[in-house]
Ligand code: FES
């Protein structure tokens with residue numbers, strides 16, 4: 001627990017990987033080479049939707065310098081009629097996503113790949129590949145995709161007995177909304193849209209793969225999970241997992257977008273065919289056209305409230321874009337939407353809609369920001385309708401320990417109420433607002449996640465510590481692991497070195513994602529370290545010839561547990577390490593766990609905006625996030641998650657969107673036109689960490705990374721209403737949209 | 750077309766290389782000289798991950814032809830620390846956790862150093878506008894801006 005006596009947990013230590021990252025020495029996905037290495041490139045579909053009749057690669061193959069050319073026939077097929085599930089992915093879709101099979105499903109969909117001795121030759125070779133396409137009618141927007149006469153992407157997908165672009169549904173029910181709405185004094189029903197947004201990691205996807213003559217495969221790549229890379233590559237190449245060593249490079253941002261493979265299987269097959277190591281790096285344009293994003297959506301939310309502020313019924317319907325292959329995050333949208341509230345009657349329904357866009361990938365609390373956006377906007381409106389402060393309404397309806405959520409669980413001790421309380425009493429709320437300025441609030445929830453994690457803690461011969469875990473460190477998790485280990489062992493933080501193992505050196509560990517890493521690996525490392533401490537006590541007992549029970553471990557020393565245990569000088573970690581051989585051999589312990597009890601994360605955000613009515617620009621002038629962080633093992637990196645999530649939410653709310661041209665092609669596939677927040681767009685982002693320790697974790701950790709992206713969209717929209725008196729029902733609220741709304745109002749007046 | 754022979758000074762050391770006429774400075778740094786500290790986030794001048802200075806001016810190396818470096822002085826992230834002694838900006842970035850994934854960090858540091866070399870006492874707004882060409886998707890910029898302001902103050906106090 002985070003008490004004042006902690007030496008390392010809760011301290012702002014310097015991250016173990018920091019020096020390499022500020023000197024340019026850290027090696028990311030694109031930073032390695034191998035002797036004999038050649039370059040791979042992907043040929044992509046120029047059509048949004050087309051049958052692939054045939055592909056002729058002969059001209060490309062005969063170009064000097066070309067070493068291998070592959071198409072979908074080289075990638076393991078998973079027939080459409082049988083699901084093959086790996087984690088949350090279905091390999092039927094993954095094989096068709098990495099390389100188009102029967103059809104190209106979006107502009108930019110890979111149709112072939114080449115490996116050649118230079119990037120230039122690889123580019124030329126791509127141009128020599130002849131693909132015979134039968135161009136098909138295409139559809140990108142949800143409304144068009146669910147029309148009865150819409151072009152159908154996949155004939156085998158049926159909804160209500162007919163081929164359809166609705167690929168799946170998910171429903172949560174609690175109580176009876178009909179009866180609930182009858183009890184309400186005020187009912188508000190509104191419809192919303194959000195646009196697809198990209199995860200926007202600055203490092204494009206990159207990998208380097210070497211397959212040797214005996215099939216041993218080494219993959220160096222930037223991903224959110226080396227074990228995911230190994231498993232997916234194995235399944236798409238038929239190379240057994242035992243022959244694949246996936247090495248995690250430093251990862252330059254992922255936010256969910258690197259939880260699946262794009263390039264690794266292609267580079268593996270190209271390397272196998274060519275007998276050379278193959279490097280592949282996406283351009284930014286390829287990243288934007290063919291990786292991620294998260295779904296665009298349309299939704300309708302209806303809420304009924306009594307005059308006393310109790311919400312009695314809530315209903316939400318969400319349609320989420322999946323892209324060309326099924327699998328949008330409807331679970332996050334319908335599951336998280338109403339989760340902060342104790343509402344007796346809830347009905348939430350989600351539809352997974354395919355259309356001719358790139359397949360969506362996870363993005364920070366997948367689906368939850370979409371779910372919350374509609375709900376938190378409607379709460380603002382019902383609060384206004386009954387004349388109650390929107391934070392007071394949230395406080396009154398806040399879910400607490402014992403509340404049964406519509407998505408299933410009964411909450412243990414959670415900290416949602418505390419986030420609202422903190423917002424209500426924060427000085428931010430008292431700051432006077434000027435002309436064209438407004439203040440908005442919103443809340444959010446994310447499930448968080450546990451699952452599989454492995455760790456190994458070894459004591460070196462000189463009495464220091466090496467910890468290995470299996471999770472790519474995306475935002476400072478090594479620093480937190482070092483804090484925990486140093487605390488438990490009672491030694492200086494600097495004596496602990498934390499490494500991320502590859503798939504051959506550490507046991508299976510699930511993805512870095514879902515806000516699970518510190519929760520799960522913290523448990524595994526605690527377990528390993530506790531085993532090490534048991535072993536250290538046994539060794540001291542042996543040296544002193546007393547019972548191990550009579551030995552305490554304290555501040556890095558073994559000590560006799562009391563006067564009865566005997567009078568011995570304490571033995572330090574160094575001394576015990578030195579005498580390891582005589583006391584039983586090397587000192588170390590591993591742990592392989594399937595963790596449970598992650599428990600939900602909650603946040604409430606408060607945001608002040610100022611609207612430039614000449615330009616339509618909404619400027620964020622003040623921002624404060626209140627979050628139940630469980631326990632902040634490393635406060636700086638917890639704040640960093642809160643700030644980063646808020647910034648991404650600001651981008652999503654105000655500027656970011658995919659724009660398609662009249663041919664079904666993304667029109668803004670670069671950072672110039674896909675406008676993410678830059679430094680001068682933002683103010684300081686204030687954070688209030690509220691620590692309600694997770695009772696199911698040894699240190700009290702809750703996931704903190706996802707939930708910061710859930711509240712911002714509605715908080716900003718509600719703030720704009722406060723500033724302008726105009727309610728927006730779609731994102732982004734970009735300058736042209738704001739100007740148009742202002743003009744419309746003027747025309748109406 | 751035959752390769753060009755270029756002589757330049759990189760991080761204080763004379764450096765010669767051969768390159769294609771169309772090769773960018775970033776490609777040469779990364780692929781020919783193994784200076785992979787400069788990153789490619791976009792290749793179009795929009796992210797700043799490839800920031801370097803040329804004769805003291807801050808530029809995006811993805812927008813510069815390598816051949817243009819003939820006779821010029823190039824500084825990259827690899828030249829920022831003095832052996833084991835980190836530049837005060839590097840040190841402050843670590844202390845204040847101004848990086849998460851770290852991919853934008855080399856570019857941020859090179860850009861921030863160029864700012865402080867020119868303006869040792871910038872306001873928050875000046876820092877924000879100077880760094881507006883360096884995208885960071887992880888941090889929301891808060892800790893980066895604070896680290897730059899705090900370093901500036903520290904350097905002023907030492908002087
Ligand atoms: S890579 Fe040069 S600005 Fe992005």
Ligand code: FES
Nearest residue numbers: 849853885886887
């Ligand atoms: S720290 Fe990841 S992009 Fe800046």
